[in-house]
Amino acid sequence: xxxxxxxxxxxxxxxxRARYSRRGRVLxxxxxxxxxxVTIDPAQVHLFRYFLEAEDNLGIMTxxxxxxxxxxxxxxxxxxxxxxxxxxxxxxxxxFTGPFTLPPKRRNGMPPSR
Numbered sequence: 865x866x867x868x869x870x871x872x873x874x875x876x877x878x879x880x881r882a883r884y885s886r887r888g889r890v891l892x893x894x895x896x897x898x899x900x901x902v903t904i905d906p907a908q909v910h911l912f913r914y915f916l917e918a919e920d921n922l923g924i925m926t927x928x929x930x931x932x933x934x935x936x937x938x939x940x941x942x943x944x945x946x947x948x949x950x951x952x953x954x955x956x957x958x959x960f961t962g963p964f965t966l967p968p969k970r971r972n973g974m975p976p977s978r
Contacts, residue, residue, distance in 0.1 A: 897938040902962030906933040
């Protein structure tokens with residue numbers, strides 16, 4: 865026996881349209897990620913990552929030099945202004961130096977000694 869469902873079936877009227885409109889202009893996707901570098905206290909790396917990822921994954925952090933806690937942040941070039949604003953907000957909670965556009969130099973071109 866075919867029974868009617870206990871709840872009414874509701875179908876959307878406009879299947880082809882987007883549910884929301886995009887605000888602002890839509891830019892073409894970037895071909896490469898932009899990068900910036902910061903140095904931080906090694907004990908604060910986890911907190912820095914937490915604050916950075918809390919902002920809708922605005923940037924991706926990678927540790928470049930674990931002894932000096934030099935971090936590379938990759939981000940979309942279209943979001944550079946937003947990332948720099950976020951970094952300035954984070955500076956009060958997690959002190960760091962930077963952002964730099966070039967990686968921090970190693971001593972005599974060699975990796976740091978252990």
